[in-house]
Amino acid sequence: MSVALNAKTFLAAMFVFALVALFSSADVQLLNGQQGYTPDQPMAYSHRLHAGELGIDCLYCHYGARTSRHAGVPPAELCMNCHGSVTAGMDASALEKAAAEEEGREARQITSPELTKLYASLGRGPDGQLDESIEPKPLEWVRVHNLPDFVYFNHSVHVTRGVACESCHGPVSSMDKVRQEGSMTMGWCIDCHRSQGVTKAIKMETRDDAERKDMHVSTDCAACHY
Amino acid sequence: MSSTTRRDLLGGLSAAALGLGLPSLAQEGEEQAEGLAPEPNDSAAPSAKRANWGMVIDLDLCTGCSACVVSCRSENNIPLNGRADEARGCEIDWMSLLPLKNGGSSAADSAGAEGEHADPSEFIPIPCMHCDNPACIKVCPVNATYLNDEGLVAQIWDRCIGCRYCMTACPYSRRSFNWKHPEWAEEHRNLINPDVATRPDGVVEKCTFCYHRIRTAKEKARLDGREVQDSELQQLPACASVCPPRAITFGDLNDPESEVAHLAASPRARRLLEHLGTKPKVVYLSRDRREAPRSKAR
Numbered sequence: 001m002s003v004a005l006n007a008k009t010f011l012a013a014m015f016v017f018a019l020v021a022l023f024s025s026a027d028v029q030l031l032n033g034q035q036g037y038t039p040d041q042p043m044a045y046s047h048r049l050h051a052g053e054l055g056i057d058c059l060y061c062h063y064g065a066r067t068s069r070h071a072g073v074p075p076a077e078l079c080m081n082c083h084g085s086v087t088a089g090m091d092a093s094a095l096e097k098a099a100a101e102e103e104g105r106e107a108r109q110i111t112s113p114e115l116t117k118l119y120a121s122l123g124r125g126p127d128g129q130l131d132e133s134i135e136p137k138p139l140e141w142v143r144v145h146n147l148p149d150f151v152y153f154n155h156s157v158h159v160t161r162g163v164a165c166e167s168c169h170g171p172v173s174s175m176d177k178v179r180q181e182g183s184m185t186m187g188w189c190i191d192c193h194r195s196q197g198v199t200k201a202i203k204m205e206t207r208d209d210a211e212r213k214d215m216h217v218s219t220d221c222a223a224c225h226y
Numbered sequence: 227m228s229s230t231t232r233r234d235l236l237g238g239l240s241a242a243a244l245g246l247g248l249p250s251l252a253q254e255g256e257e258q259a260e261g262l263a264p265e266p267n268d269s270a271a272p273s274a275k276r277a278n279w280g281m282v283i284d285l286d287l288c289t290g291c292s293a294c295v296v297s298c299r300s301e302n303n304i305p306l307n308g309r310a311d312e313a314r315g316c317e318i319d320w321m322s323l324l325p326l327k328n329g330g331s332s333a334a335d336s337a338g339a340e341g342e343h344a345d346p347s348e349f350i351p352i353p354c355m356h357c358d359n360p361a362c363i364k365v366c367p368v369n370a371t372y373l374n375d376e377g378l379v380a381q382i383w384d385r386c387i388g389c390r391y392c393m394t395a396c397p398y399s400r401r402s403f404n405w406k407h408p409e410w411a412e413e414h415r416n417l418i419n420p421d422v423a424t425r426p427d428g429v430v431e432k433c434t435f436c437y438h439r440i441r442t443a444k445e446k447a448r449l450d451g452r453e454v455q456d457s458e459l460q461q462l463p464a465c466a467s468v469c470p471p472r473a474i475t476f477g478d479l480n481d482p483e484s485e486v487a488h489l490a491a492s493p494r495a496r497r498l499l500e501h502l503g504t505k506p507k508v509v510y511l512s513r514d515r516r517e518a519p520r521s522k523a524r
Contacts (some may be wrong), residue, residue, distance in 0.1 A: 066448065068426070105417065107233055136331070149258050149424070150383060150384050150423040152421070152423075152438070152441075154445055155447065156445065156449055157445055160274065160448075160449060217352055220374050221374075221380060221382045221385070222374050222378065222380035222382065222434075223441075225382050225383070225384060225423070226378075226423065226434055226437045226441070
């Protein structure tokens with residue numbers, strides 16, 4: 001009888017211990033990483049608008065992904081390639097144009113409040129022109145996809161071998177605010193590496209210039225951990 | 227104290243191996259040849275061309291300047307724990323530079339050589355031997371260390387449970403245990419190399435042949451649509467890249483055209499403790515130090 005009681009007590013204690021461990025330890029988060037993480041960014045940049053509606057290629061802004069480990073956050077100067085002349089959304093511009101026509105005046109330049117932040121980061125006024133009184137201060141973007149320090153991931157080897165950005169990052173072109181879609185755990189990486197290793201050139205959404213042949217997909221630990 | 231003992235032991239071992247290496251080379255020529263150019267691993271058969279990384283260290287060129295030791299520390303984020311730890315035998319050492327007791331096979335010989343300060347420039351740099359038949363991987367209970375398909379004895383820090391069996395098994399003492407969490411002084415923190423993970427306390431660590439540099443070179447070559455050139459590899463690891471007399475050469479032993487394969491075939495080639503059958507892939511070039519005078523080197 002005392003044996004049964006002990007076993008019950010032990011199980012109960014284990015259960016409580018497991019619960020405490022689950023809810024008190026931050027480490028437990030490592031199990032599923034930061035899946036679903038959607039942090040607020042310093043300005044409401046929309047991937048849905050730029051990559052989705054306007055169809056701008058991922059690599060136009062994240063050009064580092066093709067040639068280096070890091071995809072990188074583009075410098076604000078790159079935004080100015082377009083936003084030097086585009087200062088507001090099409091809807092707002094059309095409204096202003098209509099209003100101006102009705103009132104029989106010339107359309108004013110309008111600047112969306114979000115783009116004002118971009119211009120301010122470059123030391124420019126709301127009209128997009130350089131303004132001496134504004135101190136340039138880079139936007140502090142919040143990193144969404146963050147791997148642990150003991151893992152090394154290389155964007156270029158994946159991108160140049162035909163792995164579409166969406167395979168890992170999910171449907172970014174439909175996200176207003178970027179969310180971490182995959183779990184980005186080791187099992188998640190290995191799943192793909194194993195299936196690629198078997199089928200060599202599995203049919204994926206590939207880019208035109210991608211090599212699809214002779215892929216050596218490593219499952220060596222030291223490929224990522226060193 | 228224990229550190230001194232370890233050093234003495236290693237020094238003695240190296241002296242014995244180098245002093246007595248030549249006769250054993252002659253006798254076991256066949257085994258030697260097999261060891262230096264190992265057959266391609268069958269398990270890696272699909273891609274026929276697989277590298278087999280190896281290193282040649284020319285002891286006749288080594289001046290004992292310690293640049294390899296310093297650059298290894300700096301490249302691989304090995305913390306400087308100070309003299310106190312070294313005295314306790316807790317220092318972390320991937321590349322060691324040990325004085326070579328010239329040809330001393332007995333204690334009396336060694337003492338004599340030391341007493342005369344016969345040749346102050348005789349040192350032996352010892353990185354991980356990356357054996358083809360490593361003793362360390364056989365004792366690891368969690369597969370944290372293994373021989374990868376490019377012939378490197380890899381150690382996965384995050385998998386290691388810190389049992390230290392591998393340290394006991396390694397006949398070259400090329401493994402170190404992290405007795406405490408690595409720390410850097412504030413002014414040194416910016417020197418941490420982002421390409422190499424820092425190791426937490428409680429795990430064993432070792433030389434990786436600067437695997438991150440190998441990978442970077444391969445990835446760069448792949449982007450350029452070419453093979454990695456031997457010229458890029460020769461001075462690739464941190465120790466080799468800084469060696470002033472270029473005594474350290476790195477490369478692919480499977481590539482018969484590579485500099486390292488040429489050097490490994492030299493009659494001066496010998497390896498440490500090869501009678502143990504570990505088949506180390508670090509090859510030392512050294513004239514026969516028992517009798518030949520320096521002028522007859524090569």
